[in-house]
Structure formats: structure tokens, C-alpha cells
Amino acid sequence: MYPKNAPKNQFGPQSQNLASIIRGFKIGVTKNARQINPHFAWQPRYHDHIIRNEKSFYNISKYIINNPGKWTGEKFYQMT
Template identity: 75%
Template sequence: MDKFNNKYRIASARAYFWDYGWNAAYFVTICTQDRINWFGKVLDGKMVLSDIGEIAHKCWAEIPQHFPFVKLGAFVVMPNHVHGIVIIDKTETDLNVEAQNIAVVREQTQKFAPPSPTETQTQNKFGPQSQNLASIIRGFKIGVTKNARLLHANFAWQPRYHDHIIRDERAYHNISEYIIQNPVKWSEDKFYMS
């Protein structure tokens, strides 16, 4: 296990060679804390959503309203996790605006003090943390949490999420089918808890 600021930390699960703001399709799994079945239950191979499950479903569908460069693929809310495909599809205009925003932030930051040699060496290797997969998932989790806690104060997500970069049409089709079939195969799922 690595140390950061003299404390142990879990190494990132993100691919070190990949910028998660790049145009691509991503398969995402997000679990509830302690895999508690907050979102409902599976009956006869179909997901029956609880009120909190309805919130999760609604917040996922609203992602493109908050991130206009996102398209959504297959998605399912399961009792204690969600699976979905997030497609980042930035246009040339989106990319130009993003580059301008980064330049403005750097310029404003440099007005206060020039970066020290250690600051330049420790820049986030995953790039700016906006308009990327992490910011999309963070926004989704915040939206669900804020609304779910109005119904149950103890609702919480697992701190991390799992992602997989989808590399071709065949993988996209297979993952979509897996997501759609998830409720039917719930009792065989590694996240299954009765």
C-alpha cells in the first residue's frame, strides 16, 4: 500500500495511461455503503424500486442535463448498486471551452504565487477534475445522497466506484446485455445480499 502525506492510502483503480475526460464509453458500477439494499428488491427477475431507488433512477436520467456532453447507454438500479454506461461525447467546441477554462484557472492561480517545484511535480496525473468521469459520478452520487437522506438519514454510498473503459462495439453490446439481464441473474450476482 502506498503512503501519501505519511498516511497509508489505497492506490487508484483508474488507468494511469487514460484521461477520463476523453471521449469514450465507460461501464460504471457504484455500490451502496456496506452493500445495504436501499434501492428496492428483485421480484421474479424484475427490479422493484424503493423510493430511494426511484431517486437513483431519476438522478441517473438527469445526468445529461448537468453534463451536456454526456450520453447514457444501458442502465439498471439494483438493490444495492447501479450499473450504467456513460458516454462522454464532447464536441470540438466543448474541448475548446474546456481548454480555455483550464487556462483561466491556471492564470488566476498563478497571480497568487508561482508554483513551487514540488507542486508542479505533484499535479493530478488524471488531469483537471471537472468535465470527466469522476465529476459525473460525483455529481450523481451527491444528487442521490442529498435526496435520499431526506427519506433516510443513514443512506450512504461506498466511497469509490468501479469503471471499465469500453474499447469496441462487441464489448459495448456484451456489457449492455449484462446490465439489462442483471435483475434476472440477481441471485448469482457477486453483490447479492438477501
């Protein structure tokens, strides 16, 4: 499966980790979405964050609730 001289990952094969699952999900969604809309693209510069405590959860929740109200003032905002 792997060439003999291939560098080995210290954590073992990486085909069943979270990143590979998300990658497979995004590939499937992209293929199907492009059948409906050929210009489909994922949001660029996506940043994920692990919520580690209640304060972080509260701040992220507040951002999710309040952020859409700020979109109309953005130069890239388009009503679809």
C-alpha cells in the same frame, strides 16, 4: 488560490474535469437522498468500464439485461 509550494498537476487545475463533475453530482444526490432515507449509501466496489467496440457493448448489454434475474439467489439480496 494554491500555495506556492503545492505540487502542480501536469494537466492543469482539476476543478472542471469529469471526475470533479461526477463528485459534485454524487454529493448533491447523497445530501438529498439522506433527507429521504438517512441510511442511503452508494453501491460499494463500483467499477466503471469504457465501451471501446461492439463486442464489448454487446457483452455489457447482455450482462445488464440478464444480471437482475440472478439476484434472488444472492445471500445479500433483499426485497424492498
